[in-house]
Amino acid sequence: MRRSIPALAAALGLALTMSACSSDSPSDNETTEPTAAATTEAPALTGTLTMWVDETRIDVMKPIVEEFTTETGVKVDLVQKASGDIRTDFVAQVPTGQGPDVIIGAHDWTGEFVNNGVVAPVQLGDKAAGFATSAIQAFTFDGNLYGTPYAIENIALVRNNALVPETKATTFDELIAEGKAAGTKYPVLIQQGDAGDAYHLYPLQTSFGAPIFTQEADGSYTNQLGLGGTNGENFAKYLQKLGQDKVLDPAIGGDQAKEAFENGESPYIVTGPWYTTEFTSKGMDITVLPVPSAGGSEAQPFVGVQGAFISAKSANPVxxxxxxxxxxxxxxxxxELYQAGGRLPALTASAELVDDPVLAGFNAAGATGAPMPSIPEMGAMWQFWGTTEVQIISGQAADPVAAWNTMVANMQDAIDNPSS
Incomplete structure (x- = not known):
């Protein structure tokens, strides 16, 4: 079991005391003053911790590491690495002993890091219960936790209150009806584009009980596909219906969806905090809500989690x-990380203190979300996934069930034959 810093300090203090008493001990009738070794407190932590952070996170982490140094006396060498290089450099340099002690990054790096043996498990113990379940699941791989999460982000349903002041819909079909009743060009916007966008459609897909991969009881992902069978086929049929009803349009990518929402062409958009910050900065009155279910089960968006990993070859593991x-x-x-970075805290107690109603809405929408799979197999899934969905939406695939099953077969082949 990992011994905490206070426990180590207490043990060290006891060892020093015993050492002082075991040498040059006075006779029984001798009175002595306490020795320096017996009264000196255990030494403070010393040394230098090397931490890698990319350009998107370094400004948030700078005051945090300064605070850590002030509290502990430990110097932190904060190294900025390019976002395009930090992950691959970490995998390459840790085995040589040249990597950092700690790296700040996204949870979906976990699978690659574990497979390459470059990160060590972390032991949060009872502290784990204080974090959002999805955040802990995100950093869990093969039953072990490999990072401490600090921020969460996900997509949700965003409403333009000037067009629809209240949402009564409890299903996605009811939401479409409310959107149409508003008299706008689009009842609801979900970005797609020529290559499709499975990420933004995922809440609808999971509401049919068709996740991309199955999960273990602890939330870690297996490499067993979960989107096949009847549930996946029913989702494919629903996509065809949304395309035929002009609710979804492959011509509307991210930029087009954002612009249409800002122009008041739809009362609803499914998006994330990266767009809502722009909406509020332009004076829009918005509310963030969970995406309603389309298939009867809970609509679970993908959850992205930021956190800290410990190198498996750290020179300063303590x-x-x-x-x-x-x-x-x-x-x-x-x-403090939330206040500096504007992303929801992964720790529940901190998330509950967030007084920004927009971020609070995202928090509620992502509370039971599904962490983005970090297993290596995930990377090969996107090319089949988005393409098939957009073919079904556009009508290029006349039989949605056949198209979906072909996609699942191609995904399975990519899993079974990763090098082909």
Whole structure:
């Protein structure tokens, strides 16, 4: 079992005391003053912790590591790495002993890191219960936790309150009806584009009980596809219907969907905080809601989680553990990271303090979301997934069930033959 820093300090203090008493001990009738070794507190943590952060996160982490240094005395060498290189450089350099002690990044790096043996499991213990379930699941791989999460983001349903002040719909079909009643060009916007966009359609897909991969009881993903069979086929039929009813349009990509929503051409859009910040900055009155179910089950968006990993070859594992497990997991630090970065805290206690109604809406929508799979097989899924969906929506695939089953077969082949 991992011994905490306080426990190690207490043990060290006891060892020093016993050492002082075991040498040059006075006779029984001698009175002595306490020795320096017996009264000196255990030494503070010392040394330097090397941490890698990319350009998108470094400004958020700078004040955090300064605070860590002030509290512990541990110097942090914060190294900025290009976002396009940080992940591959970490995998390449850790085995040589040249990598950092800690790396800040996204949870979907976990599978690659574990397969390459470059990260160590972390032991949050009872602290894990204080985090959003999806955040812990996101960093779990093969039953082990490999990172401490600090921020969460996901998509949700965003409403233009000027067009529809209240949403009564409890199903996606009812939502479409409300959108049509508003008299706008589009009842609801979900970006697609020529290559499709399975990410933004995923809440609808999961509401049919057709996740991309199955999950273990602890939330970690298997490489067994979950989107085949009757549930997946029913979702494919629903996609065809949405295309025929002009609810979904392959011609509407992300930029087009954002512009249409800003222009008041739809009361609803399924999107994330990367667009809502633009909406609010332009004075739009919006509300963020969970995506209603289309298939009867809960609509679960993908959840992206940011966190900290400890290198498997860290030269300073005690210092790395102190930062990642004991410091980063505190309510104070998680709240400060939210205030600096504008993303929902992964720690529930900090998330509950968020007074921004837009972010609170995303929090509610993603509370039971599905973490983006971090298993290596996920990378090959997108090319089949989005293409097939857009073919069904556009009518290029006349038989949605046949198209979907062909997609599933191609996905399975990519899993079974990864090098082909």
């Amino acid at each position: 210092l790395a553990n102190e930062f990642v497990v004991n410091f980063l997991s505190t309510e104070k630090v998680q709240t």
